[in-house]
Amino acid sequence: MKVNGFSFRRYFFFCLRLLFRQRREVALPLFFFLLVSSLFPLSFANHAVPLLAPAALWITALLSILLSLNNLFREDVEDGFMEQLMVAPQPLGGLVAAKMLAHWVAYILPMFVCLPLLGLWYNMPSDTLFVLSLSLLLGTPTLLVLGALAAALAAGLKQGGTLLILITLPLATPILLFGLTMVDMSQNGLSYAAARDFLAAMAVVSIGIGPLVTAASLRIGMD
Amino acid sequence: MIRKFSSPKTFYPLAGKLMPWFFWTFAVLGLVGLYWGLVLAPVDAVQGQSYRIMYVHVPAAWMSMMIYTSMTAAAITALVWRTKVAEYWLLCSPGLGASFTFITLVTGSLWGKPMWGTYWVWDARLTSELVLLFIYFAILAMKSAVPDRRKAARVMAMITVVGFVNIPIIKFSVDWWTTLHQGDSIFRKGGPSIAPAMLVPLFMMALSFTSYYFWLVLKHIRTMIERKPV
Amino acid sequence: MTSQPLLTVEDLGHSYGAAEIFSAVSFVLAAGEILQVTGRNGSGKTTLLRLIAGTKSHDSGTVIWHDDANIAVLGHKNGIKGELSPLENLSLYAPDAKTCVEALSRLGLERAHHKKPCYMLSAGQQRKTALARVLLTGAAVWLLDEPFTALDDKAHETVTALLTEHARTGGAAVVATHDRLDLDKKILRELVMS
Structure with missing residues (x-):
């Protein structure tokens, strides 16, 4: 019998197309990111800006990613699409992975495009900006997985958005600190390789088991 | 084996038999330990009287982690075997865990004031204890957000397990981050050895707190079993 | 017409908290059969379909799918973007x-x-x-929850015809609906939830 269903690739492009149609909403967390990022240099004393810039950008990025994750599964649960994913012949973990990748491309990639502009606002030296971008790049997969996990568990709950932030923030502490350690060390002329490798290792583990754990969480959250 | 022990039918009478033991261990060791620690134990050469808060602080800190570990064991059991008793265990533990963590933080701050001259430092131990409190809060928030009890237990189980994997990483990251900024650590590595006369009441208090936890958990689980006939 | 069973449901029960929705639901669904599930509101038709589909976990009884048949689900919500x-x-x-x-x-x-x-x-x-x-x-097995909602008469007939054809070509379906299913007696079976 012919088995139809969605492959990873097909579902990935389906998600991208949908996100493109929803681009006005998709842009909101990015605006949030830019807006809050502009508040920091505005409100700090001039001499404090270079000192606080990495932390300010990291925390802002963290919050806007969590903001974006609010909609990762919520809409699918509300319109009944999640049910279709769950009964699809393909393993749910793979579909979740495709969805998360599309989410990364639509919500998180644009943040990186904006980083040079923010570097200007913060008068950040280019090598600091590079290390900061690298730390964010390595940190986002784990953040995305932790947030997706929480979003899956909170799927279908009324206060889902707040719960998502409440669950993810404490768990995300090490990502934030490893990322800042990287920037800090490079600013002090030290080798940041160790912190970078930690973040990279966590990213690899997150990408490896994250979708499976998220799929398992979805089954619990949808129950 | 696990199934047999954890079926509510077996668990209920067993818990009933164990409860008085835990209660009396808690009560007797607690009273003796407190009296010994607060009155009989010698004054510390360096810290004077203020070290006595240790008799609450250290056992509470131990409980904050022991409860989380027991929750993780219950979480894995609940996720893999869907055992009811493990779910109940998970449902009634985080409140107690959060309380002990809170006590740890408060007593630690009170102890910190005379010792370091400040109530709070962003030290690795304090920070990870604070993060642990936040994780407890997250678990409790999920408990109240999910109306169905069994589903709530499994949602909590998932967060518990992920948190358990994360806790050592949190500790390590904070440790690393703070040593970058503060030069030398506030806590002396190794530290002076404690006189046995101070140590014995400490163990008594730890055992008393542990018994208190088990007594309460068993009590709660029994109530939950009673509420819903098996 | 006797054909191999696609789905066996035995002694299935479900409760929300202490409130039992239904218990001891058993049936066998074979290829070429359409099972209509009826029952008053709140009798657990939707829950039953979700338990069969595996999107909800059951706490008593068993759901056995024979030779992993693919399923198609249509819930209350359309699941379209x-x-x-x-x-x-x-x-x-x-x-x-x-x-x-x-x-x-x-x-x-x-x-x-x-x-x-x-x-x-x-x-x-x-x-x-x-x-x-x-x-x-x-998919070989369709699980349809109130498929006729919002449909006009013509579409209603079309769906009935599609069900007949699906059964004739070796498929099967579980349909929860209050409407009378105008199907051949040979393929239609009924389950009343109480």
Whole structure:
């Protein structure tokens, strides 16, 4: 019998197309990111800006990613699409992975495009900006997985958005600190390789088991 | 084996038999330990009287982690075997865990004031204890957000397990981050050895707190079993 | 007509907290059969379908799928994306547009609507899109929850005809509905939830 269903690739492009149609909403967390990022240099004393810039950008990025994750599964649960994913012949973990990748491309990639502009606002030296971008790049997969996990568990709950932030923030502490350690060390002329490798290792583990754990969480959250 | 022990039918009478033991261990060791620690134990050469808060602080800190570990064991059991008793265990533990963590933080701050001259430092131990409190809060928030009890237990189980994997990483990251900024650590590595006369009441208090936890958990689980006939 | 069983449900029960919804539901679904599930509101028809589909875990009884048959599910909610057109929605289930157009046309959705975003369509037209998806999955077993909601008489007949055809070609379905299913007695079976 012919088995139809969605492959990873097909579902990935389906998600991208949908996100493109929803681009006005998709842009909101990015605006949030830019807006809050502009508040920091505005409100700090001039001499404090270079000192606080990495932390300010990291925390802002963290919050806007969590903001974006609010909609990762919520809409699918509300319109009944999640049910279709769950009964699809393909393993749910793979579909979740495709969805998360599309989410990364639509919500998180644009943040990186904006980083040079923010570097200007913060008068950040280019090598600091590079290390900061690298730390964010390595940190986002784990953040995305932790947030997706929480979003899956909170799927279908009324206060889902707040719960998502409440669950993810404490768990995300090490990502934030490893990322800042990287920037800090490079600013002090030290080798940041160790912190970078930690973040990279966590990213690899997150990408490896994250979708499976998220799929398992979805089954619990949808129950 | 696990199934047999954890079926509510077996668990209920067993818990009933164990409860008085835990209660009396808690009560007797607690009273003796407190009296010994607060009155009989010698004054510390360096810290004077203020070290006595240790008799609450250290056992509470131990409980904050022991409860989380027991929750993780219950979480894995609940996720893999869907055992009811493990779910109940998970449902009634985080409140107690959060309380002990809170006590740890408060007593630690009170102890910190005379010792370091400040109530709070962003030290690795304090920070990870604070993060642990936040994780407890997250678990409790999920408990109240999910109306169905069994589903709530499994949602909590998932967060518990992920948190358990994360806790050592949190500790390590904070440790690393703070040593970058503060030069030398506030806590002396190794530290002076404690006189046995101070140590014995400490163990008594730890055992008393542990018994208190088990007594309460068993009590709660029994109530939950009673509420819903098996 | 005796054919191999696709699905065996034994002694299935479910409760929300202490409130029992239903218990001891048992049936065997074989190829070529349409099982109609009826019962008053709140008797657990939707829950039963979700338990069978595996999107909800059951606490007593067993659900056995024989030789992992693929399933297609149509719930209360259509599971289609409002920002995408019917064709775009269905593109997930069949790669070529032609098959999708065919499926939509069989359900009686006019071509003019195939490329409009679904949020611009009526409830009935959206339901038709969701039903077209059921066709496209090519699944052996359909689990349909109130499939006739928002459908006009003509579409109602079409769905009945599709069910007959599905059963004749070796498929099976579980349909929860209050409507009378106008099907051949040989393929129609009934389960009353109480």
